[in-house]
Amino acid sequence: MPRPVTVTYHVAPDSAAVARAAAEFFSSSVSAAVKARGRARVALSGGSTPKAMFALLADPSQPFLKQVPWDALDLYWVDERAVPPTDADSNYRMTNEAMLSHVPLAADRIHRMEGELDPEVAAARYESTLRNTFRLEGAETPTFDLILLGMGDDGHTASLFPHTEALNEMSRLVVANHVPQKDTWRITLTWPVINQAREVAFLIEGAAKTQVLHDVLLGPYQPETYPSQLIRPASGKLTLLLDTRSAAKLPEPVPSETVSGSTGTLELS
Numbered sequence: 151m152p153r154p155v156t157v158t159y160h161v162a163p164d165s166a167a168v169a170r171a172a173a174e175f176f177s178s179s180v181s182a183a184v185k186a187r188g189r190a191r192v193a194l195s196g197g198s199t200p201k202a203m204f205a206l207l208a209d210p211s212q213p214f215l216k217q218v219p220w221d222a223l224d225l226y227w228v229d230e231r232a233v234p235p236t237d238a239d240s241n242y243r244m245t246n247e248a249m250l251s252h253v254p255l256a257a258d259r260i261h262r263m264e265g266e267l268d269p270e271v272a273a274a275r276y277e278s279t280l281r282n283t284f285r286l287e288g289a290e291t292p293t294f295d296l297i298l299l300g301m302g303d304d305g306h307t308a309s310l311f312p313h314t315e316a317l318n319e320m321s322r323l324v325v326a327n328h329v330p331q332k333d334t335w336r337i338t339l340t341w342p343v344i345n346q347a348r349e350v351a352f353l354i355e356g357a358a359k360t361q362v363l364h365d366v367l368l369g370p371y372q373p374e375t376y377p378s379q380l381i382r383p384a385s386g387k388l389t390l391l392l393d394t395r396s397a398a399k400l401p402e403p404v405p406s407e408t409v410s411g412s413t414g415t416l417e418l419s
C-alpha cells in the first residue's frame with residue numbers, strides 16, 4: 151500500500167495566475183534549498199503547462215530573474231522525448247527557448263537527457279550523470295531539492311504512462327519507456343527517485359484535467375491506470391499548483407492568507 155501523504159493544493163483563478171504561483175513556488179523552494187545546503191538541484195517536466203512559468207522566471211520585468219540564485223542551481227529533467235534537442239517535441243528545446251537561453255545559468259549546470267541517442271543508451275548515460283553529480287554510492291537514490299511534475303489527462307506523470315513497463319521499475323534511477331499509446335519512446339526518472347525529492351509539486355491546469363485529477367486524488371488506488379498515484383513523496387508532503395478549472399471537482403479550498411487564490415488540503419492514506 152502507498153505511504154500516507156498530505157496534499158496541499160493552491161488554486162489560482164486562471165492560467166496567468168497559475169504560472170505566477172508556480173514561479174513564486176520555484177523561486178522560494180530553490181532559495182530555501184540554497185540557504186539550507188548551499189545549492190539546489192531541481193528536475194523539471196516538459197509538456198505545455200510549465201512554459202508560461204519558465205517565461206516568467208526569465209522575464210527581466212519580473213522579480214524572479216534577480217530572486218533565483220541561478221549560480222547555485224543545477225537543472226535536470228524528469229523526462230524527455232526520444233528526439234534531438236532541436237526537435238519541436240523536445241522538452242529541452244521548450245525549456246531552453248522559454249527560459250534557459252535568457253537566464254544566467256552556466257551550461258555545465260544544465261543536465262540534459264540526450265533524446266537524440268538510443269533511449270536505452272540515453273537512460274544509462276543519464277543514470278551515470280545522476281550518480282556522478284549527486285556522488286551516489288551503491289544503490290543510493292538521488293535526493294532532488296525540488297521535482298516539478300505535470301499530469302496528463304490519462305493520469306500519467308513524467309513519462310510514466312498507464313500500463314507501461316516503467317511503472318514496475320523500482321531499482322533503476324532512469325529508464326527508457328516505450329509508450330504504445332503514443333507509439334514512441336521516452337526517457338524518464340523512475341517513481342522512487344521522484345518520491346525521494348525533498349519537495350514535489352504538480353503544476354496542472356485546464357478543464358481537460360478536472361476529472362483525472364479527481365480520480366487520481368479521490369478515486370480508488372489503481373496506479374497501473376493512474377500512474378500519478380505512485381507519487382507519494384517520502385517527505386509525506388505533496389503540493390499541487392492548480393487553476394479553478396482543474397480543481398473544480400476537489401473539495402472547496404479556502405481563501406489563503408499567504409498566497410493569491412485559495413488553498414485546500416487532503417490526507418491520502
Ligand SMILES: O=C(O)[C@H](O)[C@@H](O)[C@H](O)[C@H](O)COP(=O)(O)O
Pocket residue numbers: 195196197198199200228229230231241299300301302306307308309
Ligand atoms: O514530457 C512530457 O510531456 C511531460 O513531462 C509530461 O509528463 C507532462 O508533464 C504531462 O504530459 C502534462 O503535459 P501538459 O502540461 O502538456 O498537459
